[in-house]
Amino acid sequence: DAGVTQSPTHLIKTRGQQVTLRCSPKSGHDTVSWYQQALGQGPQFIFQYYEEEERQRGNFPDRFSGHQFPNYSSELNVNALLLGDSALYLCASSLMNSPLHFGNGTRLTVT
């Protein structure tokens, strides 16, 4: 039973570029959440997708957008990258009222 898988593992981008991160949820899970974890910090909630719609959003600018597909997989898009966007991006999947299962994350470096 595959857990949550994220791709790519590492990514290096230049300021101003755009990036897309991908997440496949654990089998049977229908909800995907994204978190940003800066170095030495706890994760910060970006948004949550359920039934292909954004259901909740944290305090992140519109440069951060996402999508959920019919197979429940999800993408996180970040436009106009800033140096401060450098972080570990974590994807988590779950069913309603069940604990979150996390992937290994994507390490994004913006230069």
Next chain:
Amino acid sequence: AQTVTQSQPEMSVQEAETVTLSCTYDTSENNYYLFWYKQPPSRQMILVIRQEAYKQQNATENRFSVNFQKAAKSFSLKISDSQLGDTAMYFCAFMKGNAGNNRKLIWGLGTSLAVNP
């Protein structure tokens, strides 16, 4: 707004001994969940233990147990018989309950635990 505070940035313990990690939180909610997650160098967040606020009994999972003090808004994690594989960052997290499919976790800054041989 909810906040989670972990006041111990780093801790260490000898193998086979017991260690307690502290967490306090602030909320006006009455229905919520509290979690401890472990993040080893592999970066994956692994659920250690979960506590429902409406349950008075403290949660336990093998060597891991919590001391949940709802009135004091305290949620500490006790690791018994510490093992080298317990070396990791430990995060305390809060989630509101009864909010539909709410999946928003609010996290502390973490405690880095080193288990020494």
